[in-house]
Amino acid sequence: MAEASRILQTTLFPAFSLHLHQHKTRYFHSHSQSHSQTYPSLSLKKLRSVVQCSVSTSETKTQIQEVPWGCDIDSLENAEALQKWLSDSGLPPQKMAIDKVDVGERGLVALKNIRKGEKLLFVPPSLFITADSEWSSPEAGKVLRQYSVPDWPLLATYLISEASFGNSSRWGNYISALPRQPYSLLYWTRAELDRYLEASQIRQRAIERVTNVIGTYNDLRLRIFSKYPDLFPEEVFNMETFRWSFGILFSRLVRLPSMDEKVALVPWADMLNHSCEVETFLDYDKSSQGVVFTTDRAYQPGEQVFISYGRKSNGELLLSYGFVPKEGTNPSDSAELPLSLKKSDKCYKEKLEALRKHGLSA
């Protein structure tokens, strides 16, 4: 805990430098160019204030700034462009469309009658973002591979790198439709974690998760980014952009059992919201060669279509996806009850036996 507090209290990054125009690398050139395409009315001053970020030295005050890409998910901003790009890029015609929904802000809604037992989606692998995806900055990708950076931090860095290329990245339309601030405990202040998760096991796990993300970023910065400042300028690769990219990964990355457990961002499939009432999961379908799910119920036009993010407790859903289902609707909800058994206890053996009998360990 002391370690977590120490890290959370650290001021992590300096203010955004005033050198935005002076960077000669393709990187910044593309970044500022694409920015003016996506946000025509955003002045340099505004851009700077969006990117500038700092974590306060006070444990309770964390100033969080939004990244300059993505969109507000309470609107359908960029949804049409995403759908057009997806169909131009090989997504077959769909029985669903992105729409505003009651549960989950945006989601996929049936356009036609959908039967129980139907396979939907068929997102081809060419549309997956994985650790093997091609970089808009091949030099940056090469450096990360040289350092054998594991999948999660590699994907977090990749996403920021591609985002900074705006529409010159092949993922420009996808990234523009991602939430500018994903719902995530990574955005909670320490005071909020303490207050709202008091007495919950999730509080400690959330603190560990925040600490891990900060530690991962610091590790990348020290070992790699600081050695290649032209490829990984701190104005772009900083704690705030990593908070965003990890927030995106936690809430959208899928593990595909039929593809050797490969982890991938799957555009389109990641527009599906979770329901505790459905029992259908995303996976790669070898016969149709795409990510699909099979409906476990029928849907009528206009109804939101759901998948399951897994049989997770409310705490686990909050930890990864930043939401909690309505009270009493999650049959997989559970609470952890830590028990300890002292060896000096006179009935140690009997108690241990009783715990084991009920599938519990001491």
Ligand SMILES: C[S@@+](CC[C@H](N)C(=O)[O-])C[C@H]1O[C@@H](n2cnc3c(N)ncnc32)[C@H](O)[C@@H]1O
């Ligand atoms: C994979 S994305 C789904 C698409 C997302 N709604 C969007 O507009 O980009 C996962 C995120 O959707 C939201 N979400 C999914 N299921 C939800 C639910 N049952 N209730 C509330 N929010 C949900 C959460 O913000 C979660 O982090």
